[in-house]
Amino acid sequence: xxxxxxxxxxxxxxxxxxxxxxxxxxxxxxxxxxxxxxxxxxxxxxxxxxxxxxxxxxxxxxxxxxxxxxxxxxxxxxxxxxxxxxxxxxx
Amino acid sequence: xxxxxxxxxxxxxxxxxxxxxxxxxxxxxxxxxxxxxxxxxxxxxxxxxxxxxxxxxxxxxxxxxxxxxxxxxxxxxxxxxxxxxxxxxxxxxxxxxxxxxxxxxxxxxxxxxxxxxxxxxxxxxxxxxxxxxxxxxxxxxxxxxxxxxxxxxxxxxxxxxxxxxxxxxxxxxxxxxxxxxxxxxxxxxxxxxxxxxxxxxxxxxxxxxxxxxxxxxxxxxxxxxxxxxxxxxxxxxxxxxxxxxxxxxxxxxxxxxxxxxxxxxxxxxxxxxxxxxxxxxxxxxxxxxxxxxxxxxxxxxxxxxxxx
Numbered sequence: 001x002x003x004x005x006x007x008x009x010x011x012x013x014x015x016x017x018x019x020x021x022x023x024x025x026x027x028x029x030x031x032x033x034x035x036x037x038x039x040x041x042x043x044x045x046x047x048x049x050x051x052x053x054x055x056x057x058x059x060x061x062x063x064x065x066x067x068x069x070x071x072x073x074x075x076x077x078x079x080x081x082x083x084x085x086x087x088x089x090x091x
Numbered sequence: 092x093x094x095x096x097x098x099x100x101x102x103x104x105x106x107x108x109x110x111x112x113x114x115x116x117x118x119x120x121x122x123x124x125x126x127x128x129x130x131x132x133x134x135x136x137x138x139x140x141x142x143x144x145x146x147x148x149x150x151x152x153x154x155x156x157x158x159x160x161x162x163x164x165x166x167x168x169x170x171x172x173x174x175x176x177x178x179x180x181x182x183x184x185x186x187x188x189x190x191x192x193x194x195x196x197x198x199x200x201x202x203x204x205x206x207x208x209x210x211x212x213x214x215x216x217x218x219x220x221x222x223x224x225x226x227x228x229x230x231x232x233x234x235x236x237x238x239x240x241x242x243x244x245x246x247x248x249x250x251x252x253x254x255x256x257x258x259x260x261x262x263x264x265x266x267x268x269x270x271x272x273x274x275x276x277x278x279x280x281x282x283x284x285x286x287x288x289x290x291x292x293x294x295x296x297x298x299x300x301x302x303x304x305x306x307x308x309x310x311x312x313x314x315x316x317x318x319x320x321x322x323x324x325x326x327x328x329x330x331x332x333x334x335x336x337x338x339x340x341x342x343x344x345x346x347x348x349x350x351x352x353x354x355x356x357x358x359x360x361x362x363x364x365x366x367x368x369x370x371x372x373x374x375x376x377x378x379x380x381x382x383x384x385x386x387x388x389x390x391x392x393x394x395x396x397x398x399x
Binding site: 011013014015016017018019020021022024026029031032033 | 148340341342343344345346349350356357358359362363366367369370373374
């Protein structure tokens, strides 16, 4: 997971107000709500990112340890991959 | 706006066109100047285009698919009708079978309203399943939710308290400058027997296809209001012991409101623009969950006492 690059699915749209947001997956016709951390991660995934890069973005944004950030980012990625909100970016 | 009974490759259907013209006039929705609608008649469903293209969504009645040019193709499954919606302008070509044309009110309720919603999206009018109202102080309200959440009963209640009411469920959001406005499709507030009893409402018109009784706002003591600029957004819910308001954050509004408009969203074209409209609505309104209890109808002042 550390060297694999991930990105948002092309059919995903998101918007937010006040640190909460909603994600639409147009292709799957599903929607999800997002908290502030999820918005940060999915925002970063507009471009292909590795797990360590996502961890770094959380550490920059919030006062968390690298261990906490990795746990959060890993769980978020797994959920997003399962829902096809995030896909593995082809090189 | 242009309505035409002519279409290439099929016979004109002037009779259906007249009925559609009257339906649109009754709805009192300000249609865009470039709105175009044509109607053609074919003998049977075999004469309609076969279902094809990537599916946008489907219901038991409708099959909605992307056409190759960025528009939509919509089939009414149960009665044989077809609509071709243009990609980037509010223009639709209808083809009706004799069976569909004979379905009367169902043609409008089950097929044409959905076609209209997806056509008007092309000009920035986005459907939201919500009631609209204006209080006696001139503040504007939206009440969003499904058909069993108490939205219509609350709209009727507000009309009975002298409020303006635009609609009990057919609202079209529209970005106007920096604000989001809501336009109402004019129709009767449809009450189930339970709602009629709570309001002690007399009169009304039977809506047999919905099993409800319909009231105009003015028949309940209110008045009709077409366009509002919502300052408050309510999400009604039934089943509370007493009526109360629970604040909802602006961010949570987004995920709460999507279910009541989501089928307009799941077409790639226009999705970003519509999300921006929803964001404006979430930003400009103060939102609450409205927990509805029986005291709303027992004490005439109950709702007024809750208002901010």
